[in-house]
Amino acid sequence: MKTFAYTIKDELGIHARPAGLMVKAVKGFSSEITIAKNGKTASAKKLMALMGLGVKCGDEIQITVEGADEDQAAAAVQEFLAANL
Amino acid sequence: MKTVSGKGVYGAVAIGRISVFKRQEVQVKRVRIERPELELTRLEAAKEAAISQLSEIYEKALKEVGEANAQIFEIHMMMIEDDDYNDSIANIITSQSVNAEYAVAVTSDNFAEMFASMDDAYMQARAADVRDISNRIIRNLCNRDTANAVSYDKMIVCADDLAPSETVSLDKDKVVAFVTAHGSSNSHTAILARNMNIPAIIGAGEEFLAQIHDGDVAAVDGYTGEMFVCPDEETLARMEKKQKEDLEKKALLQNLKGKENVTLDGKSIKIYANIGGVSNIGAVMMNDAGGIGLFRSEFLYLESSDYPDEETQFLAYKKVLESMAGKKVIIRTLDIGADKQVDYFKLGQEENPALGFRAIRICLTRPEIFKVQLRALYRASVYGSLGIMFPMITSVEELREILEICETVKEELRAEGVEYSESIELGIMIETPAAAIISDLLAPMVDFFSVGTNDLTQYTLAVDRQNPMLERFCDTHHEAILRLIELAARNAHAHGKWIGICGELAADTSLTERFLRMGIDELSVSPGFVLKVRDTVRKLDLSK
Numbered sequence: 001m002k003t004f005a006y007t008i009k010d011e012l013g014i015h016a017r018p019a020g021l022m023v024k025a026v027k028g029f030s031s032e033i034t035i036a037k038n039g040k041t042a043s044a045k046k047l048m049a050l051m052g053l054g055v056k057c058g059d060e061i062q063i064t065v066e067g068a069d070e071d072q073a074a075a076a077v078q079e080f081l082a083a084n085l
Numbered sequence: 086m087k088t089v090s091g092k093g094v095y096g097a098v099a100i101g102r103i104s105v106f107k108r109q110e111v112q113v114k115r116v117r118i119e120r121p122e123l124e125l126t127r128l129e130a131a132k133e134a135a136i137s138q139l140s141e142i143y144e145k146a147l148k149e150v151g152e153a154n155a156q157i158f159e160i161h162m163m164m165i166e167d168d169d170y171n172d173s174i175a176n177i178i179t180s181q182s183v184n185a186e187y188a189v190a191v192t193s194d195n196f197a198e199m200f201a202s203m204d205d206a207y208m209q210a211r212a213a214d215v216r217d218i219s220n221r222i223i224r225n226l227c228n229r230d231t232a233n234a235v236s237y238d239k240m241i242v243c244a245d246d247l248a249p250s251e252t253v254s255l256d257k258d259k260v261v262a263f264v265t266a267h268g269s270s271n272s273h274t275a276i277l278a279r280n281m282n283i284p285a286i287i288g289a290g291e292e293f294l295a296q297i298h299d300g301d302v303a304a305v306d307g308y309t310g311e312m313f314v315c316p317d318e319e320t321l322a323r324m325e326k327k328q329k330e331d332l333e334k335k336a337l338l339q340n341l342k343g344k345e346n347v348t349l350d351g352k353s354i355k356i357y358a359n360i361g362g363v364s365n366i367g368a369v370m371m372n373d374a375g376g377i378g379l380f381r382s383e384f385l386y387l388e389s390s391d392y393p394d395e396e397t398q399f400l401a402y403k404k405v406l407e408s409m410a411g412k413k414v415i416i417r418t419l420d421i422g423a424d425k426q427v428d429y430f431k432l433g434q435e436e437n438p439a440l441g442f443r444a445i446r447i448c449l450t451r452p453e454i455f456k457v458q459l460r461a462l463y464r465a466s467v468y469g470s471l472g473i474m475f476p477m478i479t480s481v482e483e484l485r486e487i488l489e490i491c492e493t494v495k496e497e498l499r500a501e502g503v504e505y506s507e508s509i510e511l512g513i514m515i516e517t518p519a520a521a522i523i524s525d526l527l528a529p530m531v532d533f534f535s536v537g538t539n540d541l542t543q544y545t546l547a548v549d550r551q552n553p554m555l556e557r558f559c560d561t562h563h564e565a566i567l568r569l570i571e572l573a574a575r576n577a578h579a580h581g582k583w584i585g586i587c588g589e590l591a592a593d594t595s596l597t598e599r600f601l602r603m604g605i606d607e608l609s610v611s612p613g614f615v616l617k618v619r620d621t622v623r624k625l626d627l628s629k
Contacts, residue, residue, distance in 0.1 A: 012207065013205075015207055015208075016157065016160045016211060016214070017156055017160065019160075020156070020159060020160045020163050023163060024163075043168075045168070046167055046168050046169050047160070047163050047164055047167045048164060048167045048169055048170055048196055048199075048215075049167075049169055051200070051208065051211060052199055052200070052203070054203050054204065054205055054208055056205065
């Protein structure tokens with residue numbers, strides 16, 4: 001299992017567009033990828049749940065990746081966050 | 086004529102025919118079914134159809150509104166494929182043995198509710214996206230067409246609200262405005278209107294749809310958030326004029342924004358804006374003025390029922406200075422009296438108010454009022470580039486007295502340890518013939534002159550500007566006025582000072598060339614005239 005934190009820098013937070021891109025970016029991995037904010041969690045593969053977290057600029061999110069391809073998946077998530085959020 | 090009002094989301098004016106957007110309402114009933122697996126198959130087919138419809142819409146949107154705006158339909162497709170959403174639908178169908186339509190409707194309500202209850206306006210608006218995709222699936226399930234609207238060449242689309250997929254299905258070339266009963270500034274209709282540069286009114290209220298009919302002629306004013314349905318001749322003419330001016334201004338803006346105020350032969354001039362309150366700052370920015378050449382401080386006194394205190398004034402001046410971000414802001418000290426009366430000043434009736442107890446004369450008679458304003462101005466000076474200008478000057482003595490009061494104010498602030506800027510420019514209005522004639526004596530005492538042509542005209546020509554019967558005697562281009570301005574300009578420059586014009590005449594483009602030849606350094610005009618004057622300056626060639 002891999003866990004790490006990330007602070008959102010995008011002005012609008014995880015709004016529809018980046019949430020959609022995130023789902024696209026991680027869909028191919030078999031690992032479970034979970035995003036947590038203030039005790040609420042959502043799978044990074046589920047668009048509406050991800051949007052429902054209501055993550056805003058400045059919020060810190062916790063990312064947990066668990067599964068066979070967790071190394072690659074965690075790297076992909078990290079890369080995605082740095083580039084888009 | 087009927088007037089519909091709501092919130093305008095894009096400043097523009099449109100005239101066209103109303104096209105009421107009618108949605109095919111599908112009544113979803115809860116029906117018990119025997120074989121849930123058949124419902125799941127129907128559901129899959131409806132979803133597949135929805136995806137293929139959306140990808141078509143996406144392609145269309147891509148061409149019409151660009152990638153950033155088309156992306157919402159990609160999101161819609163992903164929403165349809167969202168695991169939680171689909172699990173919920175399938176679950177309802179199988180566990181309750183109900184029809185797919187009902188399961189989709191209930192799921193839609195639940196997810197829309199989740200977004201609607203979020204504490205962020207953007208996410209709240211996403212509830213509409215959930216309903217939009219769900220309705221699409223339901224329509225596919227019952228083989229219904231999507232909504233439609235009667236098409237006119239210039240159509241004002243009226244609806245309770247418009248979903249993104251619905252706006253894309255409209256013929257954009259023909260839509261000139263949107264008016265919706267609901268919606269927020271974050272709704273797709275609002276965003277789309279801004280992208281299309283057409284006016285939209287949102288939040289017009291449920292009842293407005295009952296008052297309009299397909300084909301009604303209407304005018305939409307996105308500035309005021311009003312729609313005039315079946316306008317009378319006068320209103321229509323007014324709106325046509327407003328539309329024409331709006332279009333001209335925008336065309337000018339496109340061409341002239343960011344350009345310098347320089348003649349063909351390289352002579353440049355500053356073009357600033359005149360404003361009468363903090364609320365006009367937006368107009369100053371929008372019209373690309375280089376600064377504020379006349380900020381009338383009277384509004385602080387006129388809007389108040391008693392003398393505005395130092396703090397109130399300080400905050401207003403600070404706000405305008407900060408908003409202008411370092412660009413010059415010239416604030417004129419209070420110019421009450423004559424045509425601007427304020428009860429609590431108790432000025433009393435006068436035979437000749439224009440020649441009476443007004444402006445700087447009040448300030449010098451009641452220095453305690455004047456000092457409150459000066460203290461507020463000096464305190465605010467650290468927030469930007471401030472100029473202070475004094476109205477109605479006629480003599481060297483008055484000016485000397487004013488400068489002494491300024492020194493006292495500075496000393497007091499220093500003693501209190503309150504900061505102020507050392508680079509404030511002090512200037513006077515040249516609006517009496519006396520000031521123009523002795524401008525050689527006044528120039529060394531100040532940093533700049535600003536010519537107030539309205540009063541200068543009335544005093545030079547002895548014409549009461551409030552009296553309509555005198556209009557034909559009020560020749561604003563009178564050689565006497567122009568010579569006084571020229572004299573003041575010469576004297577200012579002889580002492581290394583700058584001179585501007587802030588009266589009506591500054592915006593008179595038939596005089597721009599003359600002013601430039603006089604060496605006028607700055608013209609300050611109503612925000613709406615900045616670009617018109619810039620346009621004139623850029624076409625002039627003084628070498629000819």
